[in-house]
Amino acid sequence: MARVLEFKLPDLGEGLTEAEIVRWLVEVGDVVAIDQPVVEVETAKAMVEVPCPYGGVVTARFGEEGTELPVGAPLLTVAVGAPEGLDLSGASPSSATASTASTASATESSGGSGNVLVGYGTGAPAARRRRIRPDRSDRTVVRTPVSDALALAPAKSATAPATAATATAPAAAAVAxxxxxxxxxxxxxxxxxxxxxxxxxxxxxxxxxxxxxxxxxxxxxxxxxxxxxxxxxRTAQAPAQAPADAPAASAPPAAPAAERIPLRGVRGAVADKLSRSRTEIPDATCWVDADATGLMAVRAAMNAATGPSAGPKVSVLALLARICTAALARFPELNSTVDTEAREIVRLPGLHLGFAAQTQRGLVVPVVRDAHTRNVESIGAEIARLTELARTGKLSPAQLTGGTFTLNNYGVFGVDGSTPIINHPEAAMLGVGRIMPKPWVHEGELAVRQVVQLSLTFDHRVCDGGTAGGFLRYVADCVEQPAVLLRTL
The missing domain is CATH 4.10.320.10 (E3-binding domain)
Incomplete structure (x- = not known):
């Protein structure tokens, strides 16, 4: 006998409590396999394809694209083990939902899901009782046995195919x-x-x-x-307030309405984090101009190397990231966070380097794990990999969290300088402007050199200006004389 099972939005981790439906990957009436992605959702961290732990026929979908659902809300229902020849594609959401009140988990009959989702294990869990909420005085809840729900399910018609709109009927009926x-x-x-x-x-x-x-x-x-x-x-009051003997005049054209853009998803998460940073962190910024001619020459020499020892091309960002890891080894105060409740500075043992990346979904900060253990080539390869994932919207929440220091190269936007906002709860961020030819005094003479502005915004609770200045000066020295970096390699 077929059973209709309800798949709810799982806990996607990282403390996320809701997600927005971006794109449905299945239609009502489609046959899905265990662990097949059925919907693409956007959380405050990343875009995620959610796999269904059940295999069978999709009988209903809950929520249109663009709808925001909390964790635990129904996503879709699946008929598992349908008898041959029985068409369940037109099953109404009310019958599908009611039938789940008396069904066990899908893994009991379908062998279990290979994906580990919070609330959906890989084995066959014990049958769960459905929690019955208190009835509201203005609604009547009708519970239909599974067999009755399947018997009453209408067959799918070629002239009236089942659509996702049918799954939203209960929501529309509850408006009153x-x-x-x-x-x-x-x-x-x-x-x-x-x-x-x-x-x-x-x-x-x-x-x-x-x-x-x-x-x-x-x-x-x-x-x-x-x-x-x-x-x-306002429109109704306008004629009433006009003088009785006033001549008739044509109404002025209505002013265009202001566009309202919801702050949700990645952009909403960034807004919350930046607001929290400005509210909680007493930050200060120092900056310095540096002659990057030597750094650019070293990079050109690395990329011009040929033969078996020649590796992949080295980016400026990878060189700057390696300089940051060397600077933080000398000034570990900036690789820390502040426990406000305990009133303690927590110096972190590992360095997980975040770098700002602009995408179509907004600003994201992928994290290079254990950057202090990597060389320039390893850091560059990881930055390239994470950048490609960010561009395609496939970064996981784990790849966007856990950073301890952030490198922000805003020079790619053609600007010289900025005052970065610290990526809460970190303690500092290094900003890098564009590298461009400028007049510079070099060895006592005026010359045209490749100059860059470096900005360091730091949490004044973790250190004073002397430490921040020492960090920034060491970074500038490595940019101007890359041989300085050899001392720490």
């Missing part, structure tokens, strides 16, 4: 629900903050999520309705 006394069904603190900023009463708002859960889309819709109502009220 108003929350009564008791806790408001909101999981995300971002949703609560957004409602508070726009004076939206969550108790008067109907949730389109599972069991009436209020999602960000619900709050956004309430904000739009409030703005439209305010605009209509």
């Amino acid at each position: 629900v108003v929350n009564g006394p008791g806790p408001v069904p909101v999981v995300s603190p971002l949703v609560r903050r957004l409602a508070r900023q726009h004076d939206i009463d969550l108790r008067r708002l109907a949730g389109s999520g599972p069991d009436g859960l209020i999602l960000r889309a619900d709050v956004d819709g309430a904000i739009r309705q409030a703005e439209e109502a305010a605009a209509s009220a």
Whole structure:
């Protein structure tokens, strides 16, 4: 006998509590295999393809593309072990969801998923009881046995194919629900903050999520309705306030509405981190101009080498990253963080070097693990690998977290200098401007040299200006005289 199983949005790790549906990879009626990716979601860390631990026929999808779902919300339902000839592609979401109340896990019959998702193991877990939430006074919950749900499932028609829109019918039907006394069904603190900023009463708002859960889309819709109502009220008052004997005049053209761009996903996470950095960290910035002619000559010599000893091309960023690892070995105070609750400076044993990368999804900071154990070629290869993953949106959350110091090469944007914002909870960031020909006094004479501006923003709690200045001066010396770096190799 076929069973309809519900696959919920799993815990994707790194403390993430919600994700936005970017692209569905399957349609209702498709046959999916165990561990097949079924949906692409965007979290505050990265884009992730979510595999389904069940194998069978997709009977319903929950949420349109662009919808934000909390962890634990239903993603889709799958009919497992369907009898031959039975078409489940048209099964309604209500029957599919109700049937899951009396089913065991899919791994019991399908052999288990090879992927380890929080809440979905690789073995066959014991059958779980579905948690029954208290019934609301204005709703009636009908629970249908699995056999009845399958028997009543309509066959898929060629003229009316099943679509994802059918899965959203329960959410649309719940719009008229108003929350009564008791806790408001909101999981995300971002949703609560957004409602508070726009004076939206969550108790008067109907949730389109599972069991009436209020999602960000619900709050956004309430904000739009409030703005439209305010605009209509202003339009209605305008004729009433005009003098009775005023001549009729054509209404002035309406001013274009301001564009509103939600701060969510990667851009929202960056905004929160930068705001927290400015709020919590007493930062200071020092900078210095350096003659990078010697560094550029060394790089050209490395890349011009031929023969068996010649390796891959070396980038300027890789050289600067190796200089940073040598500088942090001399000044470990800057490879630390501050425990504000314990009022302690925590010096970190390993150096995980982050580097800022601009992508279509916004600014991300991939992390080169154990950078202090790598040479220039190893660092360069890892930077190239992570940059390609960032460009294609395939960086995992683990590859974007855990950094202890950040290198920011904003010179690629054609600017000379900047005051970097520390990547919280780190203690410092080195910024590098563009390298360009400038007049420079070299060996007592005016000459045209390749000059770069270096900026160091540091947490003044972990060190004073002497340490920060010493770090920056050592970096500048290595840029001007790369032979200085040989002392630490």
